Amino acid sequence: MNVYRYEQNPLVTPADIKPHREDFEVIGAFNAGVAKYGDETIMLLRIAERPISKDPKIIKSPIFNPENNELEIIELNLDNSTYDFSDPRTIKKSGEPQSFVYLTSLSYLRIARSKDGHHFTIDERPFIYPSNNLEVYGIEDPRITQIDDTYYIYFSAVSPHGVGESMVSTKDFITVEHHGMIFAPENKDVLIFPEKINEKYYALHRPVPKSVGHPEIWIAESTNLLHWGNHKPLLSLRDGMWDSGRMGGGAVPFKTEKGWLELYHGATLDHRYCMGAVLLDLEDPTRVIARSSQPILEPEAPYETEGFFGNVVFSCGAIVEGNIIKMYYGVADTSMACAELSLEEVLNSLVYI
Numbered sequence: 103m104n105v106y107r108y109e110q111n112p113l114v115t116p117a118d119i120k121p122h123r124e125d126f127e128v129i130g131a132f133n134a135g136v137a138k139y140g141d142e143t144i145m146l147l148r149i150a151e152r153p154i155s156k157d158p159k160i161i162k163s164p165i166f167n168p169e170n171n172e173l174e175i176i177e178l179n180l181d182n183s184t185y186d187f188s189d190p191r192t193i194k195k196s197g198e199p200q201s202f203v204y205l206t207s208l209s210y211l212r213i214a215r216s217k218d219g220h221h222f223t224i225d226e227r228p229f230i231y232p233s234n235n236l237e238v239y240g241i242e243d244p245r246i247t248q249i250d251d252t253y254y255i256y257f258s259a260v261s262p263h264g265v266g267e268s269m270v271s272t273k274d275f276i277t278v279e280h281h282g283m284i285f286a287p288e289n290k291d292v293l294i295f296p297e298k299i300n301e302k303y304y305a306l307h308r309p310v311p312k313s314v315g316h317p318e319i320w321i322a323e324s325t326n327l328l329h330w331g332n333h334k335p336l337l338s339l340r341d342g343m344w345d346s347g348r349m350g351g352g353a354v355p356f357k358t359e360k361g362w363l364e365l366y367h368g369a370t371l372d373h374r375y376c377m378g379a380v381l382l383d384l385e386d387p388t389r390v391i392a393r394s395s396q397p398i399l400e401p402e403a404p405y406e407t408e409g410f411f412g413n414v415v416f417s418c419g420a421i422v423e424g425n426i427i428k429m430y431y432g433v434a435d436t437s438m439a440c441a442e443l444s445l446e447e448v449l450n451s452l453v454y455i
Contacts, residue, residue: 103398103451105441110220112405112437113430119149119212122228123173126151126164129207130410132432134214135244136353136419137253139275143421145214145222145430145438146229146244146255152207163193163204165239166232176204191411191435208232209240211257213275219421219428219440229278230270236261236283237268245418247294247354254327258290259283267292267307269327281328288312291319291350294327295362295387303327304387306336306364308350317348319366321388334388337366337380344397345378347371353420353429357384360449361391365398365429367416375414376400377431379448392452399429399441409434 116128130150137144153162153175163176180187185203186194192202211230214222232241239260247254255278256269264287270278285292291308303324310317319337322330339346345368353365362382369375378394401413417431427443 103396103443103447105399105443107403107439107441108220111403111439112433113220113440114145114147114214114222114224115437119147119224120226121151122149122210123151125154127154130209130436131212132435132438133243133416133418134430134432134438135211135246135255135257136421136430137246137248138421139253141217143216143219143222144246144275145216145419146246147212147214147224147438148209148242148244148432149212149228150207150209150240150435161187161193161206163206164208165204166208166237168233168235168238171233173208178204205239205260207240209242209260211241211244211255214438229275230255230257233280236263236266238262241268243290243416243418245293245351245354247296249296249327254294256284256292256294264288265290284328284330291352291367293351293354293364295355297357299387300385301325305330306351306355307333317350319349319351336382336388337390337393343395344368344370344374344376344400347373352377352417352431355382355387356420356422358445358449362387363445363448365417365420365427368397373411373413374401375416377415377417377429379452381449381452390455392454394451395453396451398443398448398451399431401433403433403439405437405439406433409436411435415439 119128133148134145193204194202213225216222237259242258244257259268266287267285268283269281288310293306295304321336322333324330347369349368355362355364376397377399381392383389420429
């Protein structure tokens with residue numbers, strides 16, 4: 103697979119972002135939803151910020167309080183044996199590895215704009231910020247689906263109630279209408295197809311079973327984009343392969359002559375994240391036609407292998423121009439990059455089922 107990584111990579115780094123508060127520092131600008139708006143390429147960045155701690159033994163956790171629309175800062179001492187601080191992203195109760203009680207950062211969404219798709223300027227203020235009790239730990243990993251003149255933006259909403267998928271919409275990337283949570287916890291990596299198929303909207307999603315089952319890709323349908331049903335498993339993990347540990351949708355599916363092409367992420371059991379592709383039937387997207395046996399993009403460049411959480415390439419959006427796929431992707435849970443791939447090569451690389 104021929105992959106052209108932009109010479110400007112990483113396109114946006116934490117150093118390019120001014121914190122929204124002086125007592126915070128930006129540790130991530132990554133996993134951006136992508137859209138074309140007028141003559142601009144929009145990257146809707148996930149910005150991860152954490153409160154600055156001047157004491158190396160004190161870990162701070164920011165929590166949004168919806169009652170007063172303010173952030174509260176929890177301070178914990180590293181010597182406190184009640185908590186497990188081994189993962190820099192989360193604070194867990196000791197002896198309870200499956201759940202966390204706090205996050206060490208708060209994520210929100212901010213717009214980056216570009217005329218050429220290579221050089222971006224960052225808006226000064228957050229675009230979508232936590233606003234209710236389902237978002238108190240932050241909002242993460244947005245995707246953007248354009249239907250007619252409306253851009254539907256949906257993202258992981260994180261709170262003590264779990265991680266679910268919430269949605270807003272905009273026509274101008276200035277004003278926003280909130281539509282609430284469309285997939286309840288535990289669920290994420292939602293992708294809404296950009297048009298109706300046989301009078302139905304379709305969406306991919308990734309539930310996370312806690313008793314039996316695995317984190318795999320499902321598909322659902324709707325008549326109004328808000329209420330989703332007829333859920334079906336779509337794509338399963340594969341032992342010993344690049345998507346053996348977990349998987350989820352990546353970029354919004356786009357139409358080709360051979361079917362709907364979905365660029366999805368897969369990870370191994372040791373958390374190495376790659377991107378691959380799956381081809382779905384044009385008239386019945388619940389039917390898988392072909393799938394990547396090998397990744398179309400894997401972490402190789404230093405900015406992909408090293409960072410806050412290394413060995414990760416994770417796309418939330420792509421722009422297709424003729425035979426060129428411009429895949430924007432988060433690297434190492436830290437920054438944003440872009441790579442161009444040949445649509446023809448991607449399609450030819452798939453193994454038909």
